[in-house]
Amino acid sequence: MNRKLTEFAGSLVQPIVAVLLGLLIGALAISLVGGSIMETYAEMWKGAFGSFYFVTNTLSRATPIILVGLGATLAFRAGFFNLGAEGQMILGGLCAAITALYVPGPGWYKLLLALISGIVAGGIWSAFAGWMDAKFRMNLLITTLLLNYIASLFAGYLVAYPLKDTTGSAAMAQTKMIEHSAWLPKLFQGMSLHAGFLIALAGTILLFLFMKYTVSGYETRMLGNNPLFAAYGGVQRGKLMLYSMLASGGFAGLAGAVEVLGTQYRYLDGSLSTPGYAWSGIMATLLAGSHPLGTAFAAILLAALQTGGMGVERNTEVPLEIASVIQATLILFVSAKISYGFLKRRKARAQGGSMV
Amino acid sequence: MDQWFDVSLFNSTLRMLTPILLAALGGAICSRVGLFNVGLEGLVLFGAFFAIVGNYLTGNVWLAVAFAVMCVMLFSLIFAYLSIHLRANVIIVGISLNFLALGLTSFSLRAIFDVKGAYYDKNMKGLPALDIPLIKDIPWLGDVLSGHSPLVYIAFLLIFVFQYFLFRTVSGFRLLAVGENPVAARSLGMKSKRIQYGAVLICGVLCGLAGAQLSLGQVTMFTENMTAGRGFIALVATMLGQSNPIGVGASSLLFGFMDAVSIRLQGLSLPTHFTMMLPYVVTLIMMLFFRDKSYMQEARKANESSR
Numbered sequence: 001m002n003r004k005l006t007e008f009a010g011s012l013v014q015p016i017v018a019v020l021l022g023l024l025i026g027a028l029a030i031s032l033v034g035g036s037i038m039e040t041y042a043e044m045w046k047g048a049f050g051s052f053y054f055v056t057n058t059l060s061r062a063t064p065i066i067l068v069g070l071g072a073t074l075a076f077r078a079g080f081f082n083l084g085a086e087g088q089m090i091l092g093g094l095c096a097a098i099t100a101l102y103v104p105g106p107g108w109y110k111l112l113l114a115l116i117s118g119i120v121a122g123g124i125w126s127a128f129a130g131w132m133d134a135k136f137r138m139n140l141l142i143t144t145l146l147l148n149y150i151a152s153l154f155a156g157y158l159v160a161y162p163l164k165d166t167t168g169s170a171a172m173a174q175t176k177m178i179e180h181s182a183w184l185p186k187l188f189q190g191m192s193l194h195a196g197f198l199i200a201l202a203g204t205i206l207l208f209l210f211m212k213y214t215v216s217g218y219e220t221r222m223l224g225n226n227p228l229f230a231a232y233g234g235v236q237r238g239k240l241m242l243y244s245m246l247a248s249g250g251f252a253g254l255a256g257a258v259e260v261l262g263t264q265y266r267y268l269d270g271s272l273s274t275p276g277y278a279w280s281g282i283m284a285t286l287l288a289g290s291h292p293l294g295t296a297f298a299a300i301l302l303a304a305l306q307t308g309g310m311g312v313e314r315n316t317e318v319p320l321e322i323a324s325v326i327q328a329t330l331i332l333f334v335s336a337k338i339s340y341g342f343l344k345r346r347k348a349r350a351q352g353g354s355m356v
Numbered sequence: 357m358d359q360w361f362d363v364s365l366f367n368s369t370l371r372m373l374t375p376i377l378l379a380a381l382g383g384a385i386c387s388r389v390g391l392f393n394v395g396l397e398g399l400v401l402f403g404a405f406f407a408i409v410g411n412y413l414t415g416n417v418w419l420a421v422a423f424a425v426m427c428v429m430l431f432s433l434i435f436a437y438l439s440i441h442l443r444a445n446v447i448i449v450g451i452s453l454n455f456l457a458l459g460l461t462s463f464s465l466r467a468i469f470d471v472k473g474a475y476y477d478k479n480m481k482g483l484p485a486l487d488i489p490l491i492k493d494i495p496w497l498g499d500v501l502s503g504h505s506p507l508v509y510i511a512f513l514l515i516f517v518f519q520y521f522l523f524r525t526v527s528g529f530r531l532l533a534v535g536e537n538p539v540a541a542r543s544l545g546m547k548s549k550r551i552q553y554g555a556v557l558i559c560g561v562l563c564g565l566a567g568a569q570l571s572l573g574q575v576t577m578f579t580e581n582m583t584a585g586r587g588f589i590a591l592v593a594t595m596l597g598q599s600n601p602i603g604v605g606a607s608s609l610l611f612g613f614m615d616a617v618s619i620r621l622q623g624l625s626l627p628t629h630f631t632m633m634l635p636y637v638v639t640l641i642m643m644l645f646f647r648d649k650s651y652m653q654e655a656r657k658a659n660e661s662s663r
Contacts, residue, residue, distance in 0.1 A: 033467045081447060138643045139595065141394070141447065145588050149636045157629035279455065286448060319466035324459030331452040332434070336442045 015287055015298070015334060022330035029325050035318040044323075047311015048304035054311075056193035060263065061275075062303035064089070064255040066200040068281025069288075069295040070207050071126075071251030076290040077211065078244040079224035084129055084144030085252040086278035087151030092122035092253025093260040094155045097267035098163070100178040100260075107181025114182065115199075115257050122253015123246040125151060130245030134238040156269050165266070173269035184262035196258035201296070203251065208292040220244055252278065276324075280306070283331050302327060363499040365616055370500070371574060373612020374508045375400060375583075378566035379590035380608050381514055382559035384599040388522065389535040389555040394450025395435050396563060397587025398457030403428045403567015405461040408475060408578040409468065417483055417572060421507075425564035431457075432560030433553075440552050454587075462580050474579040482576035483507060483569070505573040507565055514562075518601040531555060566590075585636075592639050596646045607642070614638045 027037045048058050068085045075082035096118035100110050129147055133140040160173040167176065184195045211217040223230040223240055231237060256272055264271055272278075280302050287302070288294030309323030379396045386393040393399075403424045410423030435453055439446045469475045483505035492502035522528040533541040534548045542548045570586070571578050589611050596610075597603030614635040621631040 029463065029467075083451070132644075136644055138640075142588070142592055142595070142643065143640065145585075146592075146636045146640055149585055150633055150640075153629045153633045153636075157627055160629065161627060282451070283455065286452070319463055321459055321463035321466060324455070325463050328452060328456035328459045332438070332449070332456060335448040335452050336438045336444045 014289075015294075018287070018330050018333040019301075021333045022326045025329040026322055026326040029322060030318055033318055035316055040312055040316055040318050040322070043312045043315045044305070044308035046308075047314070048308035050311070053191060054307065056188060056191040058304045058307045059197055059300065060192040060194060061307055062300045063194075063196045063200050063262070064259045064272075064277040065280045065284055065299040065303055066296050067203060067255035067258065068252050068278050069284035069299045070200075070203055070292060071122075071248040071255075072282045072285040073288075073290045073292055073295050074207065074211075074220070074244055074251065075248035076285055077224045078220045078240065079227060080130070080241060080245065080248075081141045082126060082129075082144055082245060082248050083141060083282065084126060084147050084249070085255075085281055086273055087144075087148035088122035088125050088249040088252035089256035089259075089278050090151050090155050090272050091125050091256070092118035093256030093264075093272050094158065094267050095121035095253070096257035096260050097175050097178065100182045101176055107179070110182040111184065111261065114261055115254065118253045118257025118260075119250040120253070122256065123250035126249020126252065127242055127246040130242050134241050152273055155267070159267055159269050163267075175267045178261065178265045182261070183265060184258065192263065194258075194262035196262040199254070199258060203254070204292055204296040211292060216240075216243075252281075255281070275306075280327070283327060286331055287334055289334075363496060365620055366500045367503075368619070369609070369612045369616040370504060370508055371612075372615035373608045374505075374511045374573065375566040375570045376586055376590045376593060376611050376615075377511045377605060377608035378507075378514070378562045378569065379587055380593035380597070380604045381511075381518055381601060382562035382566075383591055383594035384597065384601060384604050385518070385531075385555045385562075386559045387535070387594060387599045389531055389552045390538065391439055391446050391552060391556065392450070393435065393556075393559060394447050394591065395432075395453035395457075395587075396450075396559075396590050397583055397585070398450075398454035399428050399432060399435075399560060399563035400567045400570065400587045400590075401454075401457040401461055401581070401583045402431050403564040404571035404582055405464065405567070405578055406564075407568035407571045408480075409464075411480055411572060412469075412477070417481060420572060421483075421565070421568045424568045425561050428564035428567065429557055429560040432556050432563070436553050436556035440549055440556075458581060461578075465578065465580065474577060476577040480576050483573045505569065507569040507573055510565070511569075512605075515601050515605040522601065563587075589635065589639060592643065596642055598646075607646075610642065611635060611639070 023041070027041075030037050030040050047054060049055055068089060071088075072082060072085060096114040099117040100114040103110055103113055105113075125147060126144070129140055129143040132138045132143050156173065159175055163175050165172075165174050165176045187193045187195060187197065211221060219230065219235045219240060222233065223235055223237065227237065255277065259272060259277070260267055281299065284295050284298035284302055287298040305323045305327055309320045312318050312322060313320035379400050382399075383393050383396050406427040407420050407424035410420030411417060414420060414423070431453070435449055438444045438449045465475060466472060485503045486506050486509065488502045488509075492498040520528075522532060530541070530546055531551055531554075533544075534546060534551045538548050541551075567583075570582060590608070593604055593607040593611055596607035597605070618631040618634040621634070622628050
């Protein structure tokens with residue numbers, strides 16, 4: 001038990017050091033623009049956790065980030081770089097909106113179908129990249145990236161022409177509003193936090209249990225840790241790749257669906273890509289070293305940085321982008337596995353770098 | 357069809373392909389020493405931004421380009437230190453470098469110029485257009501080839517410089533050896549780390565030039581995320597060209613042409629969404645035809661697996 005505890009503490013050192021270094025670089029940036037460091041960080045804290053309202057705001061921003069992060073976690077654990085979360089999320093959100101708008105039936109039925117269609121759309125888009133890799137050996141890293149642009153332009157076309165909301169006076173490229181009965185319910189009156197957060201939490205726990213206790217979860221981890229050993233043990237790489245990409249994209253699609261059904265109530269062009277949910281989700285995974293529970297925490301941390309950044313922008317002269325500077329440095333330091341990992345690595349230099 | 361393939365289409369092809377070509381050559385050098393540089397996108401973005409900053413500070417285009425190159429070299433040093441020295445996963449370092457570029461340039465845009473989204477100053481001069489003495493008088497060819505920014509010519513020259521350097525010089529062979537088998541290279545007494553650092557720094561110089569061409573050669577302005585995936589396209593060009601300078605040049609030519617065609621198509625009544633999609637779709641299709649297996653192995657050697 002004691003050894004487990006030290007191991008756990010050891011795995012925490014690295015992210016904590018990274019967060020501190022990130023805040024340090026942030027402080028440097030703040031002082032360069034001539035802001036007060038303490039005041040800026042105080043505003044950032046207030047903007048993220050200052051009141052119950054802000055806390056729910058942070059959690060609702062974290063919702064899609066958690067879900068995308070879980071998808072990335074699954075793919076990274078299996079040893080695949082799925083960088084296509086953005087496109088998968090956009091298609092998931094779009095399909096959810098279309099389903100909720102055009103399928104007849106009672107509200108709960110539409111809601112359920114919309115969520116499922118979001119998962120399916122994201123999953124298929126992601127599995128398509130996996131299929132191209134397994135079948136034609138096209139580099140997954142590049143295909144997932146390229147498919148992002150294709151998905152977002154395609155969705156942009158649909159809402160700018162055939163599906164465009166022409167009822168309102170606004171010239172925004174967006175679909176019609178989904179009717180009220182098919183919305184994800186809010187958790188608290190007057191707050192932005194919606195039931196999607198509960199879905200994200202359930203997903204986190206399910207993925208954790210799946211990875212830890214099921215045979216396929218074990219196979220997935222094995223493939224990521226040591227592909228040769230996995231092949232020797234009878235794991236079929238191609239098949240597992242398709243499944244893990246399908247599930248990974250499914251999470252991203254669900255993230256898009258939840259955001260559309262819980263916050264936007266329509267697909268608005270750019271509303272899923274502009275806030276950078278997908279990339280934040282990937283960052284959360286990197287920060288947590290692809291651990292499902294850790295990913296959820298990291299996602300909340302990153303969301304807090306972002307909502308905190310808005311607080312900073314409202315109340316000080318320091319620009320909102322300070323949050324992205326801190327985020328990026330944080331990830332850069334984590335990627336280096338400075339501190340804990342660095343010491344370990346010195347001993348095991350001959351073995352080469354690790355996967356994630 | 358005649359108005360389609362006219363002079364200006366090919367002329368703009370050359371302009372469009374230059375940032376891609378420069379960055380892709382940088383990526384090729386990196387991949388030749390076993391470092392798969394996903395951070396090209398971020399490095400080019402840094403280059404574009406610092407070229408504008410340099411221009412704003414010094415008022416001289418050439419100093420601005422030099423400033424951009426210097427700054428990007430600093431950032432590529434981060435990539436080199438983390439991936440060579442601390443042995444971090446190159447792909448993750450590359451991804452986080454892209455994040456850093458996006459965040460830092462948006463932040464600095466607000467901090468330095470106090471604008472959001474884009475910075476434009478009409479008094480700012482871009483890179484001058486250069487006429488080539490003899491060629492500019494040849495009827496069709498002159499209009500296509502002449503009158504570009506000097507960086508365009510430098511980019512084309514560099515294809516051959518790199519081809520010669522890699523396959524005809526001793527230092528080039530050393531560089532290839534390090535990428536081929538770092539352990540064997542080290543056992544022969546080569547300073548493999550130093551060579552890797554050198555390759556990453558060369559890549560930084562090229563990305564700096566690519567960025568300068570993007571922000572000073574074409575438009576004289578900086579907009580947030582103005583690379584818009586060109587760095588990733590350059591990465592694909594590196595792969596399609598099998599990290600071979602001439603191959604990289606050919607595939608960059610293809611992407612530059614697609615870029616130019618997609619802008620041309622916007623003149624027709626097609627929705628812009630589809631024309632903008634064209635370079636990405638063509639890239640996917642080309643990847644299907646030109647699969648580079650040796651390249652993947654190199655990436656694997658450097659870091660166990662490239663994906």
